[in-house]
Structures are given as C-alpha cells and as structure tokens.
Amino acid sequence: MSDSVLAAVKSADRVLDLLELLAHAGREMSHSEIAEILQIPKSSLSQLLKNLIARGYVEGTVNGRGYRVGEALLSLSQSAGRMRDLATQSETFLADLTQKTGESSALNLLRGDDAEVAATILGPHRLVTHMRLGDLAPLYATSGGKAILAYMPGDFQKEYFARVQFERATPKTIHSVKVLRQEIEKIRTKGFAYSHEEWTPGIIGIGVPVLDPAGEPLGAINVAIPASRFNPEMQRKAEHALIQTRDDLLRHLLLRPRLKRGDIESRRD
Structure with missing residues (x-):
C-alpha cells in the first residue's frame, strides 16, 4: 500500500475516532483532552476539527473552549x-x-x-x-x-x-x-x-x-x-x-x- 493511501486511511480513522469519542462522551470536550485521548498531534487535530465544523458534524461551544457532536451528525442519525x-x-x-x-x-x-x-x-x-x-x-x-x-x-x-x-x-x-x-x-x-x-x-x-x-x-x-x-x-x-x-x-x-x-x-x- 502506498504512503498516500496509508495517509488517507489514517486520516479517515482519525475522523471516525473523533466522532465516536464525542458521541460516547456525552459532553463537550476540550482540544487538549481530545488530542491526549486520541493521541493526535494538536496541529492535525485542529485541521480535522476545522473540516468537521465546516460540514456541521462537530460544533464548538459558545465559549470556544470545547467541542461536541454537531447537528449534521444528529441529522444523519435521525x-x-x-x-x-x-x-x-x-x-x-x-x-x-x-x-x-x-x-x-x-x-x-x-x-x-x-x-x-x-x-x-x-x-x-x-x-x-x-x-x-x-x-x-x-x-x-x-x-x-x-x-x-x-x-x-x-x-x-x-x-x-x-x-x-x-x-x-x-x-x-x-x-x-x-x-x-x-x-x-x-x-x-x-x-x-x-x-x-x-x-x-x-x-x-x-x-x-x-x-x-x-x-x-x-x-x-x-x-x-x-x-x-x-x-x-x-x-x-x-x-x-x-x-x-x-x-x-x-x-x-x-x-x-x-x-x-x-x-x-x-x-x-
């Protein structure tokens, strides 16, 4: 398997891990907490969150310090x-x-x-x-x-x-x-x-x-x-x-x- 394919698979796994973590948690989670639990570099996590927020699958809390499941994911589940x-x-x-x-x-x-x-x-x-x-x-x-x-x-x-x-x-x-x-x-x-x-x-x-x-x-x-x-x-x-x-x-x-x-x-x- 090529390096590019491996990178794509790893990125997809991280997205799924992130969504599962937020869904299981049942509460908002901080950037640092997510990075520590999933063992994701903070810079990589920031990009993942940015993309997921843009699509509505994750949303930031009002104070900007936490993240939770977004309405798009809830809509898919519904x-x-x-x-x-x-x-x-x-x-x-x-x-x-x-x-x-x-x-x-x-x-x-x-x-x-x-x-x-x-x-x-x-x-x-x-x-x-x-x-x-x-x-x-x-x-x-x-x-x-x-x-x-x-x-x-x-x-x-x-x-x-x-x-x-x-x-x-x-x-x-x-x-x-x-x-x-x-x-x-x-x-x-x-x-x-x-x-x-x-x-x-x-x-x-x-x-x-x-x-x-x-x-x-x-x-x-x-x-x-x-x-x-x-x-x-x-x-x-x-x-x-x-x-x-x-x-x-x-x-x-x-x-x-x-x-x-x-x-x-x-x-x-």
Whole structure:
C-alpha cells in the first residue's frame, strides 16, 4: 500500500475516532483532552476539527473552549432511524394497500443507482408479480425507482444523468436521458410514477414517493398490476389507495418521537 493511501486511511480513522469519542462522551470536550485521548498531534487535530465544523458534524461551544457532536451528525442519525422505521413499520400499511387494490405492493429504498425492495406484500390473485425482499432494479425502469429519482436533489440527478447506462430489460424500457427527464417532469407534476412493462413484461407499476419534511425521498411505495387487469378504473383505484397509504405511513412515522440532542449520547451509555 502506498504512503498516500496509508495517509488517507489514517486520516479517515482519525475522523471516525473523533466522532465516536464525542458521541460516547456525552459532553463537550476540550482540544487538549481530545488530542491526549486520541493521541493526535494538536496541529492535525485542529485541521480535522476545522473540516468537521465546516460540514456541521462537530460544533464548538459558545465559549470556544470545547467541542461536541454537531447537528449534521444528529441529522444523519435521525435519517438512518427514519429509514429503519420506514422499512419495519411499512408492512402493516402495505398490507392495507394490497387489500384495497387487490395487487402486490412494495416499499422501495435507494441503493446506489438502484431501487431495492425493502418490504413487500403479495397480492391475493393467482396471477401476481412477486417483488422479493432485496430485489434490485435500475431507478429508470420501475415505478418505485422513478418516484425516488424524480424527487432526488438536483445535484444527484445531474450526476446520475451523466453516468447512467441504460439496459433494456424489455422492449419498453426507457433508453435515453431525454425521455427519462421528460418522464421525471411528468412525475413531479402529477405525483405518480409509472412503469408500463418496462422492467417485467406484462406488469404495470404505479408508485408514489415517500418524502421527508424537507421534501427529499425516504423511499417510494408502489403496486404491481398485471396488464390483463389494468384499466382506467384500476388506475384510479390504485392511485387513490397509494396516496392514502403514503399519507398514513408518513403520519405514523412523523408522529413518532424524533431524535434530539443527547439521544445519540444516551443510547451509548
């Protein structure tokens, strides 16, 4: 391993050690105290703290003599908690969605450039589509993936459009950035994402995003309908049920106690 790689690894370890120390401590710590415990040269520690403070992961105390966990780290922890809640709490709501529509339903979460099935309920019909836990599909190909992509921050979308490589799962799979951009605009206008046999032949998906209070996607829920049962009445029924289920799920999640300063420390006691 080269010296530059070793230096980068060492620096990363120091950042993690520093954050873990502050989180475990449950109190503000002085510059000298941190340097002594972590055995970091004070000059190196000053630079680490400067970078972490700039990103909001560490913050200085009012008197400027101590440091503690910053709001950005608390926000990350809260976001991770919401994602876990979303996966574990969604099955009850998906079961209700499947009962209302008679079709298989799923919760999708972002995994790199894919959408992953994190929870799913199988429909009651003999002819159904199986959305298995852990299944991955490109964001551009499924209704859940498109619903997530449409509400991702602009920087993410810009980078995604620059790197995406389309693979045709079916003859109807989207295969150009231009078409995908047009579809995303429609999703943001109507609030619904569709996949018309673009990932699985004979299956039409309808999805809606699950957005956090800042308007960014926590994930998406969708139903998968065999084309033989899809018609305007079924579409209206599914769209209404998706919105109702999404709103009920969000109401449930957001009414749960949110992470506050001190929780991250107390959980480690």
